[in-house]
Amino acid sequence: MDNMEQLQAVVGEVQAARQQVANLRAQVVELETTVDSVRNQPAELALHQQMGGVLVEVGDRPTLLSELEQTLVTLNEHLNRFTEREAQLMATYEELQAVLKGSE
Numbered sequence: 001m002d003n004m005e006q007l008q009a010v011v012g013e014v015q016a017a018r019q020q021v022a023n024l025r026a027q028v029v030e031l032e033t034t035v036d037s038v039r040n041q042p043a044e045l046a047l048h049q050q051m052g053g054v055l056v057e058v059g060d061r062p063t064l065l066s067e068l069e070q071t072l073v074t075l076n077e078h079l080n081r082f083t084e085r086e087a088q089l090m091a092t093y094e095e096l097q098a099v100l101k102g103s104e
Contacts, residue, residue: 003103007096010089017086024079031072038065 038061041047047058058064 010093014089020082
């Protein structure tokens with residue numbers, strides 16, 4: 001594979017990584033909003049959770065909150081990994097660009 005083909009492959013990988021980062025960021029923001037909503041929901045009001053096609057009343061709020069927070073931690077870990085991968089790919093992209101410019 002020549003340098004131009006490598007550069008094109010890296011560009012595709014960078015685009016895919018950026019899309020994943022954007023998707024994960026959106027999921028993190030949505031889940032943070034959900035966690036805040038669950039924390040701020042008054043205890044005297046019912047709390048419901050979507051389970052498949054059914055809306056179910058939540059009986060154990062602490063467990064739900066714990067599960068949501070753990071999911072948030074996991075999503076943030078994935079986001080960090082994809083952000084690091086994106087940075088690595090950008091460094092590779094810049095190196096390949098420099099090589100191509102030097103060979104002109």
